[in-house]
Amino acid sequence: MSLTLIERPASDSVIIDNLRKRGYKATSQRIAICRLVLSSREHPTAQSIYRDVKRLHPTVSLATVYKTLQVLNEMRLIQQLPLPLSETRFDSNVDPHLNAVCLQCRGVTDVKDQTLSKVVSRAASKTKFKVTGQRFDLYGVCDKCARRSGITA
Amino acid sequence: MSLTLIERPASDSVIIDNLRKRGYKATSQRIAICRLVLSSREHPTAQSIYRDVKRLHPTVSLATVYKTLQVLNEMRLIQQLPLPLSETRFDSNVDPHLNAVCLQCRGVTDVKDQTLSKVVSRAASKTKFKVTGQRFDLYGVCDKCARRSGITA
DNA sequence: GTGCTTGCAAAGCGTTTGCAACGGA
DNA sequence: TCCGTTGCAAACGCTTTGCAAGCAC
Numbered sequence: 547m548s549l550t551l552i553e554r555p556a557s558d559s560v561i562i563d564n565l566r567k568r569g570y571k572a573t574s575q576r577i578a579i580c581r582l583v584l585s586s587r588e589h590p591t592a593q594s595i596y597r598d599v600k601r602l603h604p605t606v607s608l609a610t611v612y613k614t615l616q617v618l619n620e621m622r623l624i625q626q627l628p629l630p631l632s633e634t635r636f637d638s639n640v641d642p643h644l645n646a647v648c649l650q651c652r653g654v655t656d657v658k659d660q661t662l663s664k665v666v667s668r669a670a671s672k673t674k675f676k677v678t679g680q681r682f683d684l685y686g687v688c689d690k691c692a693r694r695s696g697i698t699a
Numbered sequence: 700m701s702l703t704l705i706e707r708p709a710s711d712s713v714i715i716d717n718l719r720k721r722g723y724k725a726t727s728q729r730i731a732i733c734r735l736v737l738s739s740r741e742h743p744t745a746q747s748i749y750r751d752v753k754r755l756h757p758t759v760s761l762a763t764v765y766k767t768l769q770v771l772n773e774m775r776l777i778q779q780l781p782l783p784l785s786e787t788r789f790d791s792n793v794d795p796h797l798n799a800v801c802l803q804c805r806g807v808t809d810v811k812d813q814t815l816s817k818v819v820s821r822a823a824s825k826t827k828f829k830v831t832g833q834r835f836d837l838y839g840v841c842d843k844c845a846r847r848s849g850i851t852a
Numbered sequence: 853g854t855g856c857t858t859g860c861a862a863a864g865c866g867t868t869t870g871c872a873a874c875g876g877a
Numbered sequence: 878t879c880c881g882t883t884g885c886a887a888a889c890g891c892t893t894t895g896c897a898a899g900c901a902c
Binding site: 628630648657677679682 | 779781782783787797799801802808810812814815818819821822823825826827828829830831832833834835836837838839840841842845
Binding site for chain 4: 726
């Protein structure tokens, strides 16, 4: 047995157990979609997940992708990130962290910050707000794009 | 002359100056929309702004509202807040703060937190990300709704 | 076998766009 | 006058929904 901490447990058996535990059927489409989303760090869109799932399930529909993402959202295993970029991104990191959103390449990168959980609990107690989720976004230009623009310009 | 700090300067002359300074024409529709959005603390939607502007300008169109909101966004006087609630909210507070989003009544309340600007600058220097904007959201249930549910349930 | 899930198509809905008429500067 | 802006309608694109067939349990 391994003692290594798996940061994002997305093995099929864990996924299947979680689905059944909540009364959802573990269909092969669902498992494939869950595996993709839960193991991704790219903050994928519904379309990009659809594209990837089709490799394994060529007949899968976009509607099934959306429905499965809703299920994962209800299970609190992912979070929706509607952005001012038309398409919603999905984040399998549901703990307090920063999303650095590059408005040039549209990339989204997680940034850890230990103080954010304190910010959440402080605000919750101050305002008596029952917090069930949170998102912290930074908008701007990532280093890679800044360098590229600098060279090009 | 007044020495009082106006928290949200939204007087017509300031709005007109700002528009002209950036090369935009100061039409009466635009001024009315700007005044409404910039003075609101309710995080209004395009529809709610449209409804309010129609009182002064019964013939105004929703398209004009959207176009003006884009102008204000470009001028960095407001911020778009796409939420997982179908409609985008608009926030005239562009400084780092928390938006407490009640998933029950759909209300959005600003919460001040002095440490957020430090969080932003720390993340920016750590990741070399050029920050041009930010948003920090809490999702859950506000105190008012929690009490109401408690009594009802 | 039962009832949830799938896949297809169509609908829904917030937002954007094209364009002729209008009106600030 | 000139060119940006308005208002209308249509288009757009992401997301959701209805429904018959399929499949998990």
